[in-house]
Amino acid sequence: MSSPQQFRELCRLEKHTGPTSGVLPGFVQANLLILPSSAAESFEDLCFRNPVACPLLTKTVDTPHRLENHSDFIKDDSFDICRDFPKYNIYRDGRLIEQKTNCIDEWSDGHVGFLIGCSFSFENALTKAGLVPKNVARGSNVSMFVTNKHLDTVGIFHLCPYVVSMRPFKSCDVERVRQVTRAFKKTHGEPIDWGFDGAQRLGIRDLNNPEYGDPIEISEDEIPVFWACGVTPQLAVATVGHLIDGIVMGHTPGHMLILDTTEAASLSSHT
Amino acid sequence: MSSPQQFRELCRLEKHTGPTSGVLPGFVQANLLILPSSAAESFEDLCFRNPVACPLLTKTVDTPHRLENHSDFIKDDSFDICRDFPKYNIYRDGRLIEQKTNCIDEWSDGHVGFLIGCSFSFENALTKAGLVPKNVARGSNVSMFVTNKHLDTVGIFHLCPYVVSMRPFKSCDVERVRQVTRAFKKTHGEPIDWGFDGAQRLGIRDLNNPEYGDPIEISEDEIPVFWACGVTPQLAVATVGHLIDGIVMGHTPGHMLILDTTEAASLSSHT
Missing domain, CATH: 3.30.2040.10 (PSTPO5379-like domain)
Known part of the structure; x- marks a missing residue:
């Protein structure tokens, strides 16, 4: 596999459903949280107030297919935050209820997806x-x-x-x-x-x-x-899960999204 | 006194040297730290990592007369970060050594001035x-x-x-x-x-x-x-003062800079 775009397509077709450790070294990988609108604004503020522990890279705009500053992170237009991770955890009331290879059925109009930096x-x-x-x-x-x-x-x-x-x-x-x-x-x-x-x-x-x-x-x-x-951030969502009305989705630990951003490029300034 | 610009001029002429509590309500006031270049980069990173405790508004660019995004904070061109506060504290090795109505003599080429939000x-x-x-x-x-x-x-x-x-x-x-x-x-x-x-x-x-x-x-x-x-942020600079080579300047507590920014305008988004 030669590019992040090809790897994401494999995930989208559910042909790669395993961990991403060691996949395409040199490209940035991202954690996922998808929250209902009632919790999304608070969560974004949480990231802005706590950038070291909750480094927010970007979030979806309206649909699962578009990110804020999309082209900084993803070059192809077929992107789908509900399908391009190898595996998803589905939570209700802060408890894991299911693991799936996509979360298309769980996504609703109010949901916002957040991509978070990983180490x-x-x-x-x-x-x-x-x-x-x-x-x-x-x-x-x-x-x-x-x-x-x-x-x-x-x-x-x-x-x-x-x-x-x-x-x-x-x-x-x-x-x-x-x-x-x-x-x-x-x-x-x-x-x-x-x-x-x-x-x-x-x-x-x-x-x-x-x-x-x-x-x-x-x-x-x-x-x-x-x-x-x-x-x-995952533990934060679990900690207050009983206060969140609706389904929460995240990546299955170790099963990240591969971005088109290179590590070298991601080392630029704060903003 | 009718405008922040006029008030800053009074400070510059050393006609107002007292506290700023209650001065021009509705306009944002700012705290000051001026650090030698050796500590300035670390301090800026400290603010980015800890935005709740160290809310950095802006910093000087090269001279005491120009701020990053200058016009967002100060409308007049006669601004001087070394004269427009009513009173300054001068520190060496983390210890207060003098209080002055300006810090023109202490400013050197490597210094960077930081304006920090206040409550x-x-x-x-x-x-x-x-x-x-x-x-x-x-x-x-x-x-x-x-x-x-x-x-x-x-x-x-x-x-x-x-x-x-x-x-x-x-x-x-x-x-x-x-x-x-x-x-x-x-x-x-x-x-x-x-x-x-x-x-x-x-x-x-x-x-x-x-x-x-x-x-x-x-x-x-x-x-x-x-x-x-x-x-x-002041305590942070005092805590590691022995590691900072050079003079550090700050405002005298309570003696703030009055910005041209209104409180209403400052309530906009994160960036």
Whole structure:
């Protein structure tokens, strides 16, 4: 498969329904949330107030086929946010009720789809810089923890915790790790904290028992390094799910949308 | 005095050197930080990552006389960020060393001036909505507390705490208070937490002893409501002051810049 457009077509035809890790390296991948209109405005404000944990890339305009600044993200006109991901999770009242290869039947006129940045890009950059994250080296999922730090409140989104991903690094490498990931302003950027004292500040009690992903050993010469994580907006929607009237859709974890945006291009300025 | 332009001229001529509370209601007022180039890029990133606590309005471009999107904020060409505030604080190594009515001599080629939103605007809006903040009714300064919540880290700005302002309101009024202030997206927006449990979450131990401003009594039928506060970026600069090489300038608290922007106009969208 040679292009994001071809890959999205495979998904649309339901010929690719698996994870996207390692698919078309160099292109940006995106997380998905589709919300009913009653929750969509609050969620967009949540992203604007919390850009590190909830890096909003773009959203649909009226239909599942058009994005804000469409051509910055998707070059072909056959785009369909309800079909171009390999797999979808369907939620009601904050609970997962079904997994499907499209969500055409669930989409209604009031729904708004949000594409959110993911940390695959900075993992590639770390690897290229010789700072290979352990989870990448082992082919395991990254360790993720729910913290005691809350997003800045908006509307229904109150008391929603930051989720962080944790990667162990040697203390002497932390400054370089910070520098490499700092450039990824649209996809979580640099770590929000590090060290065992950092774990304590974030309220993480047991570094061996992540709430999401796989556990990973921290060697004697390493410390944990914490980044804001794309699971945060999903947990936010789950946390206040009982307040959301209607069906919520998301991608199945690991099953992302491949954009036409290259990682190099995505490293430009804030706006 | 009839216009922001005339008021700024009075400041420039050093004829007005006092606080700006109550000056030209309806016009937006701004906080100031002027940083040497070595710290300016990190500080701008800090604002982008933490827009609720550090709402960046604009910054100087090359000289003290020109702002990014100048005409959105200032209509006259005689603007001088080093003279148009009534009074300036001069800092070295994070310590206040002098107060002056201008900072022309301190400005050097590498300096960048940042204008940051302030909460006067939403206090006016609350008052108009019949939800008069107690500090406004009494003519006292608002209570401000240092919290255990940290800004999302950038560069030298690590472990910088949120400062919050606290205004007591009746529980039954909190939803309206949230709604009124939510609209002020560029100046802290809605509260980040509320209630005595909220105080505990933020690590505030004694509500009668604010770190900044005046204490204010919370009546039996009231609860504390907490907003992110414009003192946060100043405290951030003080916290890492020993890492900043060069002179830092800020406005003297309460002595703001009056912009040509009206509060009504500032209520428009995120961008």
